Amino acid sequence: MANLNILSEIEKSPERSVLHENYFHEVWSNEKINPGSDTLEFNNPFSLEGEDEYRPREPLTFNNDEDAVSVLIPENDSTVTQALEDKTSKNAEIRVLVDSKIDSMGVDYFDSEDEYFETYRNKFENFQSTFFAGTPFHTANESGRYSEGISQYFNMPVFTESLQKFADHNRFEIHDVMADGNCLFRAIADQLEINGIFGNSPKLLREITMKYLRQNPCQEDGSHIEAFLFNESWEQYLTRMEKPTEWCDHVLLKAAVDALGLKTVVFNVYGADIRRTEIYPVKCKKSGNDLTIYLGHMGEFHYLSLRPKDWNKEWQKKALLCRYLVCSKDWESEARKQFLRNKVNCLGMVDFLKNNERFLGMESDYKTASNEDVKGGYTLCPTYALNVIEPEETRVHILSAMDDPFCVDRRTGITLMCLSFLISHIFPDCLFLYTCPTYRRSEIEIEGTLFRYLGSIASKTNIFLKNVVPRLLSTRENEPLKELGATVVAIKGDTARYSISQDTSATYPGYVRLKIPSSSNDFLPRNIYREEGNTYLRKMEVSDKTALPRDTKRCLVGFDCREFPPSAQEWINRERKFQWPSRTIVDMIQVSGCTIISKHHPSSSNPDIEWKYDFSLSEVILFERTVTRSQMYGFYVIKVLLEYCTAHLQRKLKPKHIRAVFLNCCEQIPTDAWDTNLGGCILQLVSYTIECLQRKKLPHYFISKRNMLHGFNEEELRDICFQVEALRLFPLQTMVLIAENRGLSYASNLTVAILRDCARFALPAEVWPLYQEIFIPNTIKTVKFLARRGLYETAFSLLSSTLYIARILSTTMASSCSLAELFVSALSELCQETSKVILAMKFETLYGEHILDSLIKKDRIFLKDVLPWGISDNIAWLRVPEDKMENYELLAEYLLEFGKTEMKNLNTNLAELMFSEAIRCLEKNIEGTPKLDVSNIEDDMLKLDIQTQESNILRKVRETLKDCYTQMYYISQVHRLFNPLEGYMPAIEELCKELPEMSSIVSRMFGFLHVPAKQKEYAELYEIFLGTGTHHKVAAKTSY
Structure with a gap:
């Protein structure tokens, strides 16, 4: 068997x-x-x-x-x-x-x-x-x-x-x-x-x-x-x-x-x-x-x-307490007792500690039975490259972490070089996707009304980490549904046009009251509010008859303000140590002004007449013109980390808070550090977030006096701080949990492999040996995983970046090799020929050097040699067995089985190409099947026999074609997209005329495509077919 x-x-x-x-x-x-x-x-x-x-x-x-x-x-x-x-x-x-x-x-x-x-x-x-x-x-x-x-x-x-x-x-x-x-x-x-x-x-x-x-x-x-x-x-x-x-x-x-x-x-x-x-x-x-x-x-x-x-809501508390025990193991008893008491109280873990005293080896007065970092024979908390880890963050440590990519993080014991490598491999750049990719512009005009997108939609920072497990196989969705949809503002005009002046004397920083001339006739009486001789503009709402942009979740009313707000002048004149952003960008943002939108502060004394300064236009300029690719990738990483850590909390950090953290830190971190020391940059972002939470103040990037944490109560801030503190002290564990949640199951074993010799990463002299012994082999292993899933762009990006650095390092050695040689050597480790070919072609496209001949034997027959029409490069070099080249039907069966194998590998991209070519081969086969003329045959039995054989031959081909269409249906289901199924529906309907038993699955296909009339039509056809008495046979054939 x-x-x-x-x-x-x-x-x-x-x-x-x-x-x-x-x-x-x-x-x-x-x-x-x-x-x-x-x-x-x-x-x-x-x-x-x-x-x-x-x-x-x-x-x-x-x-x-x-x-x-x-x-x-x-x-x-x-x-x-x-x-x-x-x-x-x-x-x-x-x-x-x-x-x-x-x-x-x-x-x-x-x-x-x-x-x-x-x-x-x-x-x-x-x-x-x-x-x-x-x-x-x-x-x-x-x-x-x-x-x-x-x-x-x-x-x-x-x-x-x-x-x-x-x-x-x-x-x-x-x-x-x-x-x-x-x-x-x-x-x-x-x-x-x-x-x-x-x-x-x-x-x-x-x-x-x-x-x-x-x-x-x-x-x-x-x-x-x-x-x-x-x-x-x-x-x-x-x-x-x-x-x-x-x-x-x-x-x-x-x-x-x-x-x-x-x-x-x-x-x-x-x-x-x-x-x-x-x-x-x-x-x-x-x-x-x-x-x-x-x-x-x-x-x-x-x-x-x-x-x-609920394990994912509890591990942080136990992990933090274990770590506090380890980092204070050599302290004097009273000092340790006070340190633990402060941490327990600060993070609100008093009740938790009472229920876990024996587990932690602690007593209710914060004494510990032992000062060892091993509990019951096992390690209580790893210290990696250090013997002793620091209990608190220090300014000296933060600065050294920014300047030295070989530095060891004193709070975790992880070498920053090691952390940078793991971040890039666990969270590959190409796996970050936009939640709403349809928004290409920050503004759109509909029926004479100008709409401006706000927040992360405008700056295109609404990203998430792709789930590499097809959604049909996963209980989780790729997109967080609550984030779908955009917030827009309908621009009524410029403040200068309506002679609107701004009054910030009675509002919180970042908010304003709009004063208009008492004689103004530009607004309806219901939109005007008079108080102590002043005339203010009330907040307005968009008419129900207004045509809104597609996928609008919320629409506000606003005005263009060409003057940069007085409360934001500090940002214009701010001293910037690393000259980020440049003076040119600062001037550009100042000229662009801002938007005043109909939104009040949560604690406003008169919310009906309070408006808010919005800087979405300014953020668009920053993210599009001055944020580098490395900085953007750093933002993706910190956004995913912070959102995951606070996802289960009743009150959590929003994208606007994460953007404020990122932009504030960009001014404190050298721009080139994002390229050379990504791990240090991420830790700095996390540490800054903790500092803001502890101070209960997160400054708005443009209006530093505006506290973006206003409105959070003590308990909410403490809960968030607790989660972010766990992220700071256990960054790799958190990353692994996120990666496994998104189907990147290799993350845990990759982390173990890299951390096995963590101390060596702190030695500059060990860099080249580390690349040879650890980085390159583990990158190739990661590439194998990603390429098997069809994530070729992501796999190529990781491999090329690792080998590019290795090439630079090798030039300092006695014997160096070219990037092409390194690439050929790496691809030779792959077993799957399709992956080798696709990655090699990407290398040739980017670097202009030919390496494909070194990886495949040109004397073999490939799919591009067999098919008379043009096909995708991704399958052009697929080897075709000789016994499958006799006719289109055999070739289609081969491609169909190959595609099914790729489906089982979750490589739907390659599978779709295989099924598409199989369908085309079968259509050619049907077109080329000659119609035998039996009109001159007098023997009725012979005539019937010939017609039956002809019908059986065609039926066999059509059954295979039906299988191909069904696989396309599965691909659409996996991605929850109408394509590729939608394009094949006319041909599927024609095939159903020849194979009426497939009307059941055709009905389900139309149901998936949200075409209820066709769904009902084919369901009725199936009921008619069942009347032939072949219910069990048909049900078996159409089950999937």
Whole structure:
């Protein structure tokens, strides 16, 4: 069975040297087992009676030609097993002819973990969805819980679906880990991280556990663990368990709990049977203040991490307290006590501390039991390149961080060079997208009214980090819906035209009252307000009949003000150490003036007549004319970081606050530092934000006396400050969480690889060796991940920037190589030929040097040589097997299967090109199929036979064409865009006339395209077709 080879990759060794039952019940003296349906401890979502049958969620399936198996295969039923083997082998024989040629070109992975989740796990899930869709897993035989070998594989749907349902009903998130024999320690490491304890690798945790086990071979009752072993001695057992890929048994689990001092709750769920086991560390009091971790156990072969639903709101508190403990470990007792008290009070963590004293090793009077940075054997907080990290920010440290890209950040221990590299690779520049890309101009005129866009829409800073996982496969959206839509102002004219004067005597900074002549007839009486001999203009609203710009969320009324406001004169005359912005830009902004909009201050004494100065025009000039590309990228990064940190808060930082932070810091940071020391610049932005929050004042960039934090109460500012402080002290952890949230799953392992030798990054003499040994290899690994997803522009940008710097560094060495040589060497590491070719062509376009000949063999036949029409360069160099060049139909089948493979790699860009050319080939095939004239044949049977064969040939081609159109439908669904499907709908309707059974999916296509009339028409055609009595056959063919 081809599919069942996956089992060897996901299953641990079934050989065990421990008498399971004896050890389970005799040795775990502190455990608590609640078998069955104990609803006091947790919510059991299963019911054997009186409950609707639970059906697994239907995953996205790109090719589902096999009929679903309706029952689980019994463990000992060889007849059924053999039947399934025969069925699978026949399908495998057909697929292997194509897959072998496709796979021969290779697939690129970041590392073995990336390969595991993208291949073995995905193949299992595809197999599961094909053969077990709709199976009632809670009726499975209980003996399947301890199944092994092939039975274990066929019971996997029961394990996965039942555990998922349990997690959903008990507020857990399942975080699966690689099944490489080290899954127990991978799961424990993840549990430590979500509790704010970083720096503990699975390898380290296993070493700690094995050291403890060697030193403590006896249980509390004095019995030696060796008594529970068979077929090996105690030393042989320890030696075997020290291997990093050795399957972990119950002895090792109990030893890990004791060594690490962690209360551990293990849930083993199989069907309706939920078993909860609580394991306490030896000699530990059963207190609610112990750190508790939650593990899932699938049968007896795989552990995974169960994350409580709100873990992402709690880890920051634990992480900060752990860090404060570590950075003050060498202080005198009283000084440390006072420092911890101040931090706890400042961040509002008094109640949190009371509930976590034992976990932190602290007492209520802020004393600590130990001054070590290791808790229970594991690292409490990593210090990376430093032995001691600083507790507070200092001005000296800030300045040194700006001047020296090799500097070590004294608050985190991270080398800035290391941080800069990780920022650029975890947040690639090309993955930042605009929320509203349709707005190309800052102003637009509609029916005689001038509208001006405000805020981030005007300055084009409304960006977000792209989710590389297709939206059909993700529960998250790419765009934050709340940000969609623009705020615009309808300009009534210039203030000078209406003789409007500005009165700021009774308003907050940045706000103004508009005085008009008492004799003015320019405004309606309802828009005029008189007070103490003065005539003021009330705020006005836009008429309901006014035609607004597309996607307008809010429209205000405003006036052009060609005079720069008096309250902003300080900005004009401000001394700027680094001459940013230049005098020319300052003069340009001064001439452009500002906009006065109908908006009042939250604390205004008379909001009806108060207006606001808006500087969107000025920001447009800054971002378009003086903000460099490196500065802009820095803004993207800080915006994503700050928005993520405060996203779950009731009151959060808005884009206008982040722009103010950025622009204020641009005047304090040398412009070239954004190119050479990005990490230092980002930390400076975060530190400045914390400083403003602590002072409760964020100056408006143009009107420094205006406090943009006015209106935030004490608790709101404290909550925001707490989150930003966590970002400052744990920038990499925060970046990894964001990246994984957006589908960049390589971020965690990349960070570990770079930080492994963090201290070397502080040594200028080590720069070239670092590039050779660490930077270039890890850049290539990142490129592999991105190119497999079809993110070629992003992959090329990363690779070219890294190799360009490497080229400069290599010129100082005895033997240097050209950029082209470096590029060819790097691309040679890639397995997938399409990625090599596309990246090589981008290099040739940018640098004008030919390197493609060095990467591919020109004597082979490529797609551009076979097709008589022009095709995209991205697939022109695709190798075509000789047996696929006989006709258009065979070539189309090859392209279709290749496209499906790319779809599974989430490379929809390449897949769409493949499907498009496959469709064109099939259309050519149909056009070129000769129509046989059978009018002269007298034998009716022969005539019918010829016509039937001709019809079957055409039907086969049309079935393949239908498959291509269906794949285009999936691509549109993935991106939630009408294209490419919309362009193919006329041809799809024509095909439906020949294949009426596809009218069901055509109806769904029109529903997706929001064409209800056509959706209804084809739904009715499908109902007519069902009247032929072939319901089951058609339903199977059109399911997807």
